[in-house]
Amino acid sequence: MQQNVPESYLPDAAYGPEPVNALPETDYPSHINVAEELVDRHVEEGRGDNAAIRFRDRETTYSELQEKVDRFGNALRDLGVEPGDRVLVRFPNRPEAVVSCLAVQKIGAIPQPSMKLLRAKELTHILDDAKIKVAIVYDDLLDELEDAVDAVDCVEEIVVADDVGVEHDHPSYESLIDDASDDLEAHDTEATDLGLMLYTSGTTGRPKGAVHSHSDILATADGYARYCLEPTADDVFGGNPPLPFAYGYGDLVTFPLRFGATISLVQDASPETLLEAVEDHGITVFCSVPTAYNQILSKFPEGHEEYDVSSLRVGLSAGEPLAPHTFDEINEKYGIDILDGIGTTEMLHIFISHRHTDDIDASATGFAVPGYEAKIVDPETGDELERGRSGQLAVRGPTGITYWNRPEKQSEAVENGWSFPGDIFVQREDGRFEYQSREDDLIISSGYNIPGPEVEMVLEEREEVQEVAVIGAPNEERGEIVKAYIVVEEGHEANEELVTELQNHVKNTLAPYKYPREIQFIDELPRTETGKIQRTKLRDREQVA
Incomplete structure (x- = not known):
């Protein structure tokens, strides 16, 4: 090993799971x-x-x-x-x-x-x-x-x-x-030498260091970007994900530079400055998070007409599940599809997504990205589940989970070459993977497993709801109950009548046991710098309540 990296800081003095190079593009020379x-x-x-x-x-x-x-x-x-x-x-x-x-x-x-x-x-x-x-x-x-x-x-x-x-x-x-x-x-440098270190956002506890090799970095471009986006030197990648966010590092550094394209950077991103960058820099691939897409739609409902957005050809989204209504409204106004993707800091970038040429189903995340394999397993037995049943997502491919100086966490996250990013998914009969929740966001109420994000998406359909986070709140009788924290859209009043309307909307859309038995209106949801909702802070609030 050429690098001055303490072996004790890496799992088993190695670099995590052995990469699976299913694509010829990711079979790199030994030194790169x-x-x-x-x-x-x-x-x-x-x-x-x-x-x-x-x-x-x-x-x-x-x-x-x-x-x-x-x-x-x-x-x-x-x-x-x-x-x-x-x-x-x-x-x-x-x-x-x-x-x-x-x-x-x-x-x-x-x-x-x-x-x-x-x-x-x-x-x-x-x-x-x-x-x-x-x-x-x-x-x-x-x-x-x-x-x-x-x-x-x-x-x-x-x-x-x-x-x-x-x-x-x-x-x-x-x-x-x-x-x-x-x-x-x-x-x-050897291809396996470390080339990047990122810390998790801390949504589920103390931030953990995740390390990635030179070949890992290139593989995110030569797999996801090459096959799902098909970039060319004429593309301009822009948006608002921070560069220290694994998603942002790929979108705004690795992908454009890998294909000889152009990076558009916005220092203090807002709906206005992002739309200005689309116009001024000619952004073709717009990279963002669901919150920012919703803010653009809310703050600039006519933004597609006020700015020249004709350069856009595709949008990317990650960090939180993208609601189908957001996909539909962006598609209608801006004429582009948004590729929602699931990725993690530990895996470096997106490993499940649609391709831009797919018939995109906005209610699903998509398929395993070329070069990756994905399966749904029983969290208790590890056995692969048949399609249609929810379980723990397991992934393997050219990148995998490797923690810095966290051997116990490493042993939990990788087994037999498969990485477990901590997400609950269902694989549908058509092969698409449908996101259910983070493992920590699964609410167990009276024996029912209820994915919080599923309830969130239904509540987001209502015009009165600007933002929502759903968690499990402690309850003596049921163990947990579904509780929704909601930021009300301007022009609407937060009152008991609205609570009843929102509860009935969920009851009429999902199985009745999934409706939020408590709704609390809040001025602002706690978020990380990458835009992810910090549900742990909301759960902590319930513990002291």
Whole structure:
């Protein structure tokens, strides 16, 4: 192993489950460097003048991106970063984040993109757990990082990208790039060397580090993107998922750069700035989460007419189940299908989805992505279940679950080469996989298994409901009852009459035992930075109530 990675931090001194390379595109050579594949290859093949990144009114070509990556890679080497070292990359969605990750990868080290909203306590855990050696940070995000660095003894240097004028005495990202050589030969990384480290969003507990090899990163593009999206160099990938979100890293770094396409970055995404980016950057592949699609529809009901959205050809969604009514309304107004997908930080990207050429059934997630196998098993026995029965999802393919320094969690998540991402699904007779819930979101009431997201989607059909989260609330008689937390749409009143109407709507749509016996109106649902609802916080609230 060439990298400076403590074997004790990896399961069985290996890299998790053995990858299954069912596609010729994912059968990589034994030595490959992801930065060379995503940037250098395009320059060598004559595409250096093509647009790599669009940010605001600025454009970076592939040749310019290569030079920045090479200069910063040399600067990091001069700071003492060696192959296998972990480097924190803490930015909003800006070009410096892309350059930093690629530079770290090119010299054989491991970037750890960090969510911009993390506070010092959360950062302290990540710095210490990952043993971060160097941190690269946007100046407006420096304060929390400095507090975290003071609490650990592993971070040797902080590099700051100046933008808003925060005073500091750390090395400058811009100066390091200006002063460094642009001649950089990529480290001779093995395909199985670690090339990316991401931390889970913490929706089900303390964030866990998940690690991915250089071949893992490429496989997400050469499987899901290549077959489900069929991208070309003419595509522009844009949207609002944060780059430290595995979904966002694939959508806004790996996929466009793998196919010589263009990245559109929006630093402070809102419905308005996203629609502006579609118009100004010519976005063709729009990547987002259900919440953002709903916000666009709610805040800009005529957005499809107010902005030039003619460039769009397909939408992507992940993070939460996409409601069929959202799919239908986007399709009607914007003329595109949304490919809903299930993926995890641990598996790196989407492994179940429709292809853009499929006859899409919005009530199902889709089929196993080419290169992956998926099955539904009995959580007690591990036996595969016949189609039509709900159970635990098991997946295997070119990527798998590998935790950093979590051997107990690793043994729970992988068995006989199959990864268990923690989702409850049904495989229909037509082969499509239909999402039921996260294992933690399955409500057991009077012996009935009730998937919370199923109830949520029915409630979302009502015009009075802006957002909803359904959980199991403790109940002496039934064990748990279905409880819905609801944000009411503007113009509607939250009252007992609405409670009755919503309960009756569920009773008339689903089996009556699934209706929410309690409904609580709330101003705002707790969410992670990636847009996922933090149902654990709602469940915790019930425990102390």
